Amino acid sequence: MRPNSGNRALHSLGTVPSITWVLLLLLIVFSIIAPHFGTVDNAFNLIRQGAALTLVSVGMMVVIANAGIDLAVGSLIGLSGVVTAFAIRQGLDWPLAILVGIVICGAAGLISGLIVAKGGIFPFVVTFGMLFMAQSLALGLSRSGSIHIGNEDFSLVNAGYFLHLPIPFWITLTLIVVVLFLMKRTIFGRYVLSIGSDATSASWMGIRVDLYRVLVYVLSGVLAGTAGVILASRVNTGNALIGQGTEFLAIAAVVIGGTPFTGGQGSLGGAVMGALVITVLQNGLTMLGLSSEKVSAIVGVALMVGVILAQSAHRGGSRGNR
Amino acid sequence: MGSNGMIVEMQGIVKDFPGVRALDEVDLDLRKGEIHAIVGENGAGKSTLVKILAGVLPMEHGTIQIDGTATRIVNPRLAQHLGINIVFQESQLSPYLTVRQNIFLRHEPLRMGFVVDVVEERRRARELLQSLSIDLDPNDLVANLSVGKQQLIAFARALSFNPRVLILDEPTSSLTHQEIELMFNTLRRLKAEGVGIIYISHRMEEVFQISDRITVLRDGKRIDTRDVAGTSLDNVIRMMVGRDITDMYPKEPTQPGEEALRLEGVTRTGVCRDVNLVVREGEVVGLFGLVGAGRTETMRMAFGLDSMEAGSVYLYGERVDDPSPSKSVRLGIGFSPEDRKQDGLCLALSLKENVVRASLDTLFPHGFVSGKRESEVAQKYVRELRIATPSTDRPVVYLSGGTQQKVVLAQWLCAGSSVLILDEPTRGIDVGTKVEIYRIINELAKNGAAILLISSELPEVLGISDRIYVMCRGQITGEFHREEATSEDIAACAFGTREATNATKLWQ
Numbered sequence: 088m089r090p091n092s093g094n095r096a097l098h099s100l101g102t103v104p105s106i107t108w109v110l111l112l113l114l115i116v117f118s119i120i121a122p123h124f125g126t127v128d129n130a131f132n133l134i135r136q137g138a139a140l141t142l143v144s145v146g147m148m149v150v151i152a153n154a155g156i157d158l159a160v161g162s163l164i165g166l167s168g169v170v171t172a173f174a175i176r177q178g179l180d181w182p183l184a185i186l187v188g189i190v191i192c193g194a195a196g197l198i199s200g201l202i203v204a205k206g207g208i209f210p211f212v213v214t215f216g217m218l219f220m221a222q223s224l225a226l227g228l229s230r231s232g233s234i235h236i237g238n239e240d241f242s243l244v245n246a247g248y249f250l251h252l253p254i255p256f257w258i259t260l261t262l263i264v265v266v267l268f269l270m271k272r273t274i275f276g277r278y279v280l281s282i283g284s285d286a287t288s289a290s291w292m293g294i295r296v297d298l299y300r301v302l303v304y305v306l307s308g309v310l311a312g313t314a315g316v317i318l319a320s321r322v323n324t325g326n327a328l329i330g331q332g333t334e335f336l337a338i339a340a341v342v343i344g345g346t347p348f349t350g351g352q353g354s355l356g357g358a359v360m361g362a363l364v365i366t367v368l369q370n371g372l373t374m375l376g377l378s379s380e381k382v383s384a385i386v387g388v389a390l391m392v393g394v395i396l397a398q399s400a401h402r403g404g405s406r407g408n409r
Numbered sequence: 410m411g412s413n414g415m416i417v418e419m420q421g422i423v424k425d426f427p428g429v430r431a432l433d434e435v436d437l438d439l440r441k442g443e444i445h446a447i448v449g450e451n452g453a454g455k456s457t458l459v460k461i462l463a464g465v466l467p468m469e470h471g472t473i474q475i476d477g478t479a480t481r482i483v484n485p486r487l488a489q490h491l492g493i494n495i496v497f498q499e500s501q502l503s504p505y506l507t508v509r510q511n512i513f514l515r516h517e518p519l520r521m522g523f524v525v526d527v528v529e530e531r532r533r534a535r536e537l538l539q540s541l542s543i544d545l546d547p548n549d550l551v552a553n554l555s556v557g558k559q560q561l562i563a564f565a566r567a568l569s570f571n572p573r574v575l576i577l578d579e580p581t582s583s584l585t586h587q588e589i590e591l592m593f594n595t596l597r598r599l600k601a602e603g604v605g606i607i608y609i610s611h612r613m614e615e616v617f618q619i620s621d622r623i624t625v626l627r628d629g630k631r632i633d634t635r636d637v638a639g640t641s642l643d644n645v646i647r648m649m650v651g652r653d654i655t656d657m658y659p660k661e662p663t664q665p666g667e668e669a670l671r672l673e674g675v676t677r678t679g680v681c682r683d684v685n686l687v688v689r690e691g692e693v694v695g696l697f698g699l700v701g702a703g704r705t706e707t708m709r710m711a712f713g714l715d716s717m718e719a720g721s722v723y724l725y726g727e728r729v730d731d732p733s734p735s736k737s738v739r740l741g742i743g744f745s746p747e748d749r750k751q752d753g754l755c756l757a758l759s760l761k762e763n764v765v766r767a768s769l770d771t772l773f774p775h776g777f778v779s780g781k782r783e784s785e786v787a788q789k790y791v792r793e794l795r796i797a798t799p800s801t802d803r804p805v806v807y808l809s810g811g812t813q814q815k816v817v818l819a820q821w822l823c824a825g826s827s828v829l830i831l832d833e834p835t836r837g838i839d840v841g842t843k844v845e846i847y848r849i850i851n852e853l854a855k856n857g858a859a860i861l862l863i864s865s866e867l868p869e870v871l872g873i874s875d876r877i878y879v880m881c882r883g884q885i886t887g888e889f890h891r892e893e894a895t896s897e898d899i900a901a902c903a904f905g906t907r908e909a910t911n912a913t914k915l916w917q
Binding site for chain 2: 272277281292351352
């Protein structure tokens with residue numbers, strides 16, 4: 088009885104999303120047609136490459152489930168890397184520098200959230216503004232746009248191993264589990280969904296709508312900041328523009344993962360799978376020797392198809408409910 | 410506890426909405442262990458009053474005493490803290506949370522202040538549902554449940570707070586007889602335990618069956634509060650309506666002309682079956698039925714908003730091939746939707762922009778819009794329909810519901826519509842403006858318009874229609890001419906005859 092009812096409770100967030108089959112299919116196809124795709128080296132490369140987008144997508148899923156959107160995450164990735172690099176160059180220990188980078192991004196999320204919640208401004212507008220503010224801060228701080236770090240220990244954040252697996256894998260897994268726990272087992276998750284389905288109702292129930300709206304953007308900022316640290320470690324440089332456009336890839340990952348824009352529900356597993364699908368597509372197509380503009384074009388078309396399929400699946404589903 | 414045994418005393422409550430005073434110096438009190446019913450017509454202010462008590466709406470003036478102490482209930486959290494819990498008229502549940510998660514939303518059993526003790530929660534949810542004889546799996550998603558079940562969950566949720574004051578706003582509208590009986594048993598038990606219950610319902614039977622006192626509201630004013638023992642149904646209804654039907658419905662006899670709109674065999678699975686109806690020039694035809702009978706859906710198909718599986722629409726004797734909204738408008742049909750804010754108007758646009766909205770092509774054939782011409786046209790309708798507005802530039806969002814309805818009518822008149830489908834045109838409108846809308850409808854019919862009026866208010870249908878069709882479960886179950894129509898017969902058709910005797914009690 089108990090495990091069964093537990094499964095049902097996981098319904099909205101935990102069941103295997105249909106995008107998973109697409110991911111498996113892609114993995115099989117690329118393993119067959121792309122030389123070197125199916126190697127351990129490339130698997131690790133995929134993990135390192137996909138960690139940032141996965142983290143950002145997880146945050147984006149929570150924001151969208153709350154009926155919001157966060158367009159600032161792409162430039163927060165850059166900001167976090169630049170701030171971390173700047174702090175290391177100023178002589179701060181690298182673990183502390185990482186913390187500073189992530190906290191700054193959390194603070195940016197806090198500001199966005201406060202304006203959205205207290206000012207009643209559309210999140211699209213607020214976070215679009217934050218996109219430019221974070222970017223200009225990062226550009227200003229780095230002067231030329233990037234700060235070389237050159238710290239061997241720091242580069243291990245990306246390149247190192249723990250239990251034979253790349254460290255970005257463990258970071259990402261840990262944060263996914265934390266967010267899954269927050270969404271499934273704490274009042275945070277419930278209030279986020281409740282506010283997402285109808286903020287007025289939620290406030291009538293006595294939920295502190297403003298508080299949870301703010302927290303959602305803080306979470307998204309922190310996850311973007313972490314993603315930025317991993318990317319900065321990958322190139323051993325703080326680059327202000329390294330995350331440009333990631334926000335849209337993350338939104339696409341969330342939507343093809345089965346989370347509708349309407350709010351009130353969200354699939355965390357779907358968001359993760361969506362991010363991996365995008366990463367595998369990019370990686371596999373590149374391994375086939377396609378030029379980067381061809382890769383972009385194919386990924387663009389694939390995403391459009393994926394989003395259309397996800398949306399129509401959703402419409403069909405909700406019609407059935409009525 | 411107050412000196413006089415009152416848990417709640419509300420005095421001189423005043424609440425304004427844009428353009429209308431929703432509550433005007435209303436008093437209400439509630440004793441320990443009593444069920445106090447609030448009754449009144451749509452728009453009388455019942456829900457507004459209890460929302461103020463529940464901390465959901467602020468009030469302009471007035472005092473609220475809880476246990477004899479003046480209290481400002483500034484938000485729902487404070488109300489909950491004071492032991493006041495409410496079941497709202499519309500479902501406030503989160504569809505993608507489970508039954509259990511919804512019931513305990515905002516008072517989950519917690520560990521460390523934020524981690525939900527799921528085991529404990531599951532246990533309590535089972536216990537609660539069992540004690541209320543609600544047969545539901547606490548782990549089901551609310552989105553998969555019927556409206557009736559959702560109502561029961563909202564009820565269970567309110568009870569899970571162990572309230573001292575329980576407010577129920579139309580809690581039985583989607584429940585079966587059996588479920589209502591179960592709910593009433595629970596209410597009697599709570600009453601015996603000393604809980605004060607405020608019960609809003611338009612079902613007079615239920616009110617007389619369950620309550621101890623009745624407060625009647627009309628047009629935002631409290632008319633009277635009576636002991637159920639010392640009053641009668643007739644009495645209460647007279648207080649609710651408060652005016653002679655003849656004043657309310659200024660009907661003038663008309664001479665129907667040629668056939669204007671005809672529906673033949675309109676059918677769509679699960680919506681309606683073989684609907685035939687005719688509206689003639691100069692005729693007001695009422696389409697009555699219970700909510701969900703398929704009236705709106707049928708007329709949406711006739712207008713071309715939804716597609717039909719079988720059947721045809723004729724306009725002045727000619728068949729309309731493949732109806733679509735743009736074709737309908739061109740051929741002279743106007744549709745005033747049930748939800749005028751959502752579907753009938755562009756709220757942020759000005760009055761004049763709304764008025765010309767459906768006739769831009771004809772007014773400005775070259776595609777350039779002239780503001781001056783817009784104003785002139787709008788002015789004409791402001792005069793003719795006596796639309797209360799400071800200027801034609803006023804965004805309609807700031808106008809009262811009745812005025813907005815007039816703007817919707819003006820929009821179709823401006824488009825030259827000669828067949829008007831009016832879906833609940835007086836819903837949520839104050840009485841004075843209602844009468845004005847009726848006068849406009851009369852005037853239009855007199856000038857040759859064919860009018861189809863969808864309404865759920867029987868007195869309204871009886872009062873202003875020349876002919877009445879009744880729908881029940883997707884089929885036309887009756888047709889009456891004005892002279893031969895009685896509320897009993899119409900209600901019988903609307904309920905599908907079986908429950909007719911009971912149903913007629915609802916309308917005197």
